[in-house]
Amino acid sequence: GDDAENMPPRYRLGQQVPAGYVFTDPASAEYRELAGLREAAGWAAVKTLAHMASNRADNVENIKCVLMLAQNIICDYGVDRDVFVSHRRGWAFALDAFSLDGRDSIMPRYIAASRALFTQVSRGVHNTRFMPATELFHAIASEVARFCVSAYSEVRKYAHVVQDDIVSILPAVKYPLIPMFLAELYEREESDPEKMNGALRVLDTPAFRRPCLRDWTHFPTLVLALCRAQHEDKPEVKRLVRSTAVGQVVLVSAPLPPLQLLPAARELVETLGGGSGVRDASFDAAVARGHARATEAYQFATAENARLINALVDIQRDAGTTWRFAAVSGYYLDQLVSVRMPLEPRLMRTLAENLTSDLVLFRENAAVNLAQLLGKIKRRSKASQPQIAVCERRVELAMDRAAARGISRAGYADLCERALAGDAAAAAAPYVDSPACGWFVWPRATKAY
Secondary structure, three states, X not given: OOOHHHOOHHHOOOOOOOOOOOOOOOOOHHHXXXXXXXXXXXXXXXXXXXXXXXXXOOOHHHHHHHHHHHHXXXXXXXXOHHHHHHHHHXXXXXXXXXXXXXXXXXXXXXXXXXXXXXXXXHHHHHHHHOOOOOHHHHHHHHHHHHHHOOOOHHHHHHHHHHHHHHHHHOHHHHHHHXXXXXXXXXXXXXXXXXXXXXXXXXXXXXXXHHHHHXXXXXXXXXXXXXXXXXXXXXXXXXXXXXXXXXXXXXXXXXXXXXXXXXXXXXHHHHHHOOXXXXXXXXXXXXXXXXXXXHHHHHHHHHHHXXXXXXXXXXXXXXOOOOHHHHHXXXXXXXXXXXXXXXXXXXXXXXXXXXXXXXXXXXXXXHXXXXXXXXXXXXXXXXXXXXXXXXXXXXXXXXXXXXXXHOOOHHHHHHHHHHHHHOOHHHHOOOOOOOOOOOOOOOOXXXXXX
């Protein structure tokens, strides 16, 4: 969401710092006049961008001028962004070059002047980031986003720079734009590879990558769009799809359940709060609200994760899916499958069938995934046995060996069938973990590559 509570801590709306601004009194006539001029210029830029996008999309130079105007209305905090970055790098270099140790330093006077200038510029950047995301700013960001998927590469490149500056200053304006960029990835009658190119480049930027991977409202849509993007034959689009997917796979993981607040953490908070020893009801209420919100988010993410896994399995089993995009779906399955959630039989069946695939990539992927999943399932089942302590691994292995001596392969297979049929005596039999007649029993015949 675009509210302060759901945004990262460094972007939460807070108090601005004094920066020596002029016209700081909202009640003065000069302030109202200048604010009115700025508002009028902003809406003029919005209308002009909308007109250019609909009627003059090929007028590249004029579009770039209006995009610059829109950028300055939001991002003009007294200095150009490149100048600010230059000051920041210069100050970082000075700290490293003139520091004697961790506390003392001897700096020339010009470095002290540069520090004062950098401090003043940083105040302007800080205050600009604390501006509320008004209707005008949302409208400007929306119009700029339309040019990020323009059919003209020069317009797209310039619009990407403007969009990156805007979302770095006002992160809240990017959330309503994510569905528009995701829609350009799907196959439609009016789909354009140039627009898809622009959408992929925007979604692969750090500003948009994190919200897409963190929010399970958008994440399944992005993954399925990338795995079903084989309708585009343009080599550059295929390269972007693959690079985007590979760059995201390393950051993807299955949903994690929320944890309860540890007693040590509670004691630390109480100590920092004064150490009176009295339980704070407001603190307990805040913890309960946070845990309830996290539990609700986990339940939603778990349901979406199950649907996403089924969809990825369908993509892999579809005969029309090319091996490249089937491999991309396999990369996501590697990260999304977890034994904390029920495993779909179709998934396990697909992995077993891929063991005999003609493609080396599929065989390696299936072998690694099956080995990991079966091992995790075995450990989970072993830990859930009430008669075996989880921490007593040596005792557990000794019981396995002792129990395995008296049970043959055929006898254990019969025991498993009786337990699955509901026989209480068979279900309560000792746990056996042996390669010959243990937890995983090979069938009489199996297909091997």
